[in-house]
Amino acid sequence: MYDFAYQKPASVADAVKLLAGDPEAKAVAGGQTFLPVLKQRLNKPSLVVDLAGLGLSGIKQSANALSIGAMTTHATVARSAEVKKAIPGLAQLASWIGDNQVRHRGTIGGSLANNDPSACYPAAVLALGATIKTNKRAIKADDFFQGMFTTALEPDEIITEVEFPLPVEKSAYEKFRQPASRYAMVGVFVAKGPAGVRVAVTGAGQNGVFRVADMEAALAKSFAPDAIAAIKVSPEGLNSDIHGSAAYRAHLITVMAKRAVAAAG
Amino acid sequence: MPKISLKVNGKAVSAEVEGRTLLVELLREKLGLTGTHVGCDTSQCGACVVHVNGDSVKSCTMLALQADGADVTTIEGLAQPDGTLHPMQAMFREHHALQCGFCTPGMVMSAIDIVQKHPEGLSEAEIREELEGNLCRCTGYHNIVKAIAAAFPLMHQKQAA
Numbered sequence: 001m002y003d004f005a006y007q008k009p010a011s012v013a014d015a016v017k018l019l020a021g022d023p024e025a026k027a028v029a030g031g032q033t034f035l036p037v038l039k040q041r042l043n044k045p046s047l048v049v050d051l052a053g054l055g056l057s058g059i060k061q062s063a064n065a066l067s068i069g070a071m072t073t074h075a076t077v078a079r080s081a082e083v084k085k086a087i088p089g090l091a092q093l094a095s096w097i098g099d100n101q102v103r104h105r106g107t108i109g110g111s112l113a114n115n116d117p118s119a120c121y122p123a124a125v126l127a128l129g130a131t132i133k134t135n136k137r138a139i140k141a142d143d144f145f146q147g148m149f150t151t152a153l154e155p156d157e158i159i160t161e162v163e164f165p166l167p168v169e170k171s172a173y174e175k176f177r178q179p180a181s182r183y184a185m186v187g188v189f190v191a192k193g194p195a196g197v198r199v200a201v202t203g204a205g206q207n208g209v210f211r212v213a214d215m216e217a218a219l220a221k222s223f224a225p226d227a228i229a230a231i232k233v234s235p236e237g238l239n240s241d242i243h244g245s246a247a248y249r250a251h252l253i254t255v256m257a258k259r260a261v262a263a264a265g
Numbered sequence: 266m267p268k269i270s271l272k273v274n275g276k277a278v279s280a281e282v283e284g285r286t287l288l289v290e291l292l293r294e295k296l297g298l299t300g301t302h303v304g305c306d307t308s309q310c311g312a313c314v315v316h317v318n319g320d321s322v323k324s325c326t327m328l329a330l331q332a333d334g335a336d337v338t339t340i341e342g343l344a345q346p347d348g349t350l351h352p353m354q355a356m357f358r359e360h361h362a363l364q365c366g367f368c369t370p371g372m373v374m375s376a377i378d379i380v381q382k383h384p385e386g387l388s389e390a391e392i393r394e395e396l397e398g399n400l401c402r403c404t405g406y407h408n409i410v411k412a413i414a415a416a417f418p419l420m421h422q423k424q425a426a
Contacts, residue, residue: 001285002285003283003284003285004284004285005284006267006284006328006330008330008333028328028331031326031327031328031331032308032326035287035308035326035327035328036307036308036326038285039306039307048284048328050330050331052331075320098398099311099397099398099399100321100375100378100379100395100397100398101308101311101314101321101322101323101326101375101398102308102323102326102398104317104320104321104322105322105323105326105327182397
């Protein structure tokens, strides 16, 4: 790893100032992706700005929203009684990310800002029609994810919290893991809530998370696995590698979507 | 170089570190606590697991600077000063839960966290699932799982008492 300067600011404003003042500066949340990237020398920041001192961790519930602070760890979301009750699929998804140790450090904000095409959280955020709040604005999930490792975030913009609209009537996530790395080869989140019926797929698309309109329309009429059993997703634009062809992943999307619908009940 | 202060195995320590210094490098190279191992250095294998503020983490995937002010426990901090082993260590010995021993410090640290986080009880399948982040190349999982199951009542009895 190349060396770098390190700062741990105590306010969002100070963090933004540090990031804005240095084009080579990078923010670190939980660091579970960022540190491996640095070790591989794929990135060479001059300054690492640690967001752990900004007080952005915690889960709040109001009548019509569940808000999760950007620095809330996967372990906290997975174990939260509030999340389990309000959006069980979201707690389930968090409990399947990485392993215990990764979940103790990794955060929802870090996962979203990175937008790894195999990350789990983007599927939940898109399917649940969540809003990503930053130091500058509120960004709808539909506008946030802009392709592999690309988001609507500006260089000096920090996610502060993620707001999931309530009530969520149904939610479930099913993930087909790459057998060695355990990353999502195909992960499907299905939800029925204030944003309507949505189906979001991660792991499969070359450009990251995407929605499946045909499945959403079918499930809006009848929320049952059989309603989508005959829907085929085109392999065009899907990942193809030694672990599985694009056609294989396309097939898996329907399989995992059916399982998710069944799990959502 | 920035200076950090933290608690390691109950003792206050401070050290000068680089931005890129990993927590595991601080523990092994600066503090001489070589019980924490580096296996893969890519957060897969779990040989480097320690506890930071009561949670198991991979110390190869955390900066030393991120541990400034933290309370860290390593494998060296488990046994009593008189040498009495932690119940998890004792059960690892009792059930022969190690062969070469390289993964053992991380396994023990993860196992203690798993048992502490599940006071409601753990099935064998749950123990195996929870051990996802720790790899054993000697395929010793069977006895590791047995040791964890055996340590469960001892640890929770001790906490209740």
